Amino acid sequence: MATDREIALEQALVAVFDAASRGQCSAEVLLARATEMLVPNHPRYNWQNIDQTKSELSSAFATGMMG
Incomplete structure (x- = not known):
C-alpha cells in the first residue's frame, strides 16, 4: 500500500x-502551472492529499534549483 507521501x-510528477x-517555460512558470492544476475536483485527475502534493512539488523544485 502506498504511503501518503508516495x-x-x-501526483506532483504527473502535474x-x-x-x-x-x-517550454521557466522552472518558476512550470511550478506555477503545475500548482494551479492541483485543485479539488479537477476535471482530468482525481487528486488526493492536495496540500501535501503542493508541498512535495515545491520541495522538488527547491531541491532542483539548488542542484
Whole structure:
C-alpha cells in the first residue's frame, strides 16, 4: 500500500509532466502551472492529499534549483 507521501510525489510528477507538455517555460512558470492544476475536483485527475502534493512539488523544485 502506498504511503501518503508516495501518492503526493506521484501526483506532483504527473502535474509537472502535464504542465511541461504545454510548452517550454521557466522552472518558476512550470511550478506555477503545475500548482494551479492541483485543485479539488479537477476535471482530468482525481487528486488526493492536495496540500501535501503542493508541498512535495515545491520541495522538488527547491531541491532542483539548488542542484
